[in-house]
Amino acid sequence: MSELYNDNPTLDFLKQQKNIDEDKQGNVFFQEKGSSKDKNAKHFYIESYGCQMNFSDSEIVASILMDTGYSPTRNMEESDLILINTCSIREKAEDTVRKRLRVFDKIKAKRPGTLVGVLGCMAERLKKKLLDQEKLVDLVVGPDAYRDLPKLVAGAEEGDKGVNVLLSREETYADINPVRIQSNGVTAFISIMRGCDNMCSFCVVPFTRGRERSRDAFSIVAEATQLFEKGFREVTLLGQNVDSYKWENPEDKSVVNFAQLMEMVALIHPDLRIRFSTSHPKDITDEVLHTMAKYENICKYIHLPVQSGNSRVLKLMNRTYDREWYKERVDSIYRIIPDCAISSDVIAGFCSETEEEHQDSLSIIEYAQYTMSYMFIYSERPGTLAARKYDDDIPEAVKKRRLQEIIRLQNQISYKRNQTDIGKTFKVLIEGTSKRSDQDFKGRNTQNKMVIFPVDERYKAGDYVYVKVYEASSATLKGNMVEKP
Ligand code: SAH
Ligand code: SF4
Ligand code: F3S
Numbered sequence: 001m002s003e004l005y006n007d008n009p010t011l012d013f014l015k016q017q018k019n020i021d022e023d024k025q026g027n028v029f030f031q032e033k034g035s036s037k038d039k040n041a042k043h044f045y046i047e048s049y050g051c052q053m054n055f056s057d058s059e060i061v062a063s064i065l066m067d068t069g070y071s072p073t074r075n076m077e078e079s080d081l082i083l084i085n086t087c088s089i090r091e092k093a094e095d096t097v098r099k100r101l102r103v104f105d106k107i108k109a110k111r112p113g114t115l116v117g118v119l120g121c122m123a124e125r126l127k128k129k130l131l132d133q134e135k136l137v138d139l140v141v142g143p144d145a146y147r148d149l150p151k152l153v154a155g156a157e158e159g160d161k162g163v164n165v166l167l168s169r170e171e172t173y174a175d176i177n178p179v180r181i182q183s184n185g186v187t188a189f190i191s192i193m194r195g196c197d198n199m200c201s202f203c204v205v206p207f208t209r210g211r212e213r214s215r216d217a218f219s220i221v222a223e224a225t226q227l228f229e230k231g232f233r234e235v236t237l238l239g240q241n242v243d244s245y246k247w248e249n250p251e252d253k254s255v256v257n258f259a260q261l262m263e264m265v266a267l268i269h270p271d272l273r274i275r276f277s278t279s280h281p282k283d284i285t286d287e288v289l290h291t292m293a294k295y296e297n298i299c300k301y302i303h304l305p306v307q308s309g310n311s312r313v314l315k316l317m318n319r320t321y322d323r324e325w326y327k328e329r330v331d332s333i334y335r336i337i338p339d340c341a342i343s344s345d346v347i348a349g350f351c352s353e354t355e356e357e358h359q360d361s362l363s364i365i366e367y368a369q370y371t372m373s374y375m376f377i378y379s380e381r382p383g384t385l386a387a388r389k390y391d392d393d394i395p396e397a398v399k400k401r402r403l404q405e406i407i408r409l410q411n412q413i414s415y416k417r418n419q420t421d422i423g424k425t426f427k428v429l430i431e432g433t434s435k436r437s438d439q440d441f442k443g444r445n446t447q448n449k450m451v452i453f454p455v456d457e458r459y460k461a462g463d464y465v466y467v468k469v470y471e472a473s474s475a476t477l478k479g480n481m482v483e484k485p
Pocket of ligand 1: 346
């Protein structure tokens with residue numbers, strides 16, 4: 001441990017933490033089966049769908065399985081245990097999972113001993129029913145039951161189907177050191193809370209993830225500190241609603257809110273960037289915005305899903321803010337952090353949405369000047385408030401047309417905004433070489449925009465460089481490295 005952290009309160013926590021395994025943090029090296037190192041080890045293969053929380057959970061699952069002697073593999077054909085971490089947010093998400101299960105069936109036909117486990121939100125939503133529908137599935141494990149995996153897997157090896165979908169009010173996996181299975185070694189996710197108490201009427205998450213709970217602040221700072229020491233340079237603090245993060249220290253009853261947590265992480269090192277997701281418009285405070293403005297290493301980017309720009313629809317959605325409130329939050333962001341980028345989620349064709357109300361969604365996109373948005377057609381989810389109370393009455397063709405209008409407008413805005421970046425110089429964290437060409441580096445600026453620029457041998461992933469932009473599309477900026485301005 002370097003000098004740097006000697007006065008860091010998390011040091012004690014780090015020392016106390018039993019579960020830290022130096023070899024497991026950082027990149028995992030996937031061993032091919034049969035290599036001398038782990039000839040006898042069993043292998044698991046895991047695929048993740050859905051939100052970042054699910055990807056982060058898969059890293060917790062990997063850690064738990066590796067403690068029981070399973071090694072990760074990237075090749076599902078040679079794995080003894082195939083896991084799929086699933087999402088239920090829209091019908092399509094579940095369809096994708098079912099399609100993957102058909103692929104796993106074929107592997108099982110070839111290698112009958114292979115176990116298949118369904119984890120995550122679809123496991124939680126369908127529970128035991130999933131075993132009736134999917135005869136070849138051996139395990140169904142919900143998001144709060146991953147500590148039970150070793151027992152369930154051992155049972156399944158003996159031929160017992162295993163189900164644990166109990167939700168918890170306390171589980172945060174705070175003491176589990178996630179294994180960064182898909183990592184680029186530069187950026188990492190840290191879950192800071194679980195569950196959601198909001199009950200937006202369209203949303204299945206409160207049912208699949210349970211009640212909201214915040215994780216021990218010191219365990220979060222400890223994890224971020226460790227990541228920094230391993231060479232990581234960016235952490236994204238994750239939760240369904242990070243602005244309602246609230247952790248009470250059991251020792252002195254002091255409370256840490258989200259702004260304070262962010263500050264604690266920002267103070268680890270100026271070269272550790274902090275991002276976070278997702279912010280709820282009803283909860284994002286000026287204190288959070290001022291903390292963002294105060295620290296250069298807190299990225300100037302907020303994902304602030306609006307869902308709809310119309311107050312009546314927002315009320316039906318149970319979002320608990322209206323159009324005016326949302327606009328005021330956007331104004332405050334641009335006032336306190338003038339160079340901040342905002343992105344959004346928008347739903348097209350929610351129950352009873354009229355053409356005028358749809359126009360309100362378009363005009364709020366224009367108002368907020370989002371750098372990008374995730375845009376969806378409303379998909380009714382069984383058991384949600386909207387499914388019980390409102391008719392899913394917008395014809396599919398109308399939903400699709402509205403979505404297209406939203407996408408077209410957002411693309412125009414993204415393009416226009418990115419054009420204004422031409423000629424500007426940004427500090428960029430190199431994440432690796434670009435997908436398209438290994439002659440180019442890719443990285444992000446503080447506003448979370450992807451920047452592509454020619455490889456320079458003097459630099460590597462994890463370094464900060466300055467890039468002057470000469471070209472921009474709606475999705476990426478292209479530039480050349482320059483000296484620090
Ligand atoms: N906690 C985050 C969002 C989590 S789900 C928040 O409150 O902003 C991610 C996005 O999926 C949501 O923001 C919403 O836009 C979309 N979504 C959720 N349920 C949906 C549904 N039933 N149909 C279509 N989109 C949905
Ligand atoms: Fe779903 Fe709303 Fe919770 Fe987000 S805040 S996860 S949309 S219920
Ligand atoms: Fe999907 Fe569950 Fe995330 S429903 S979006 S994986 S919380």
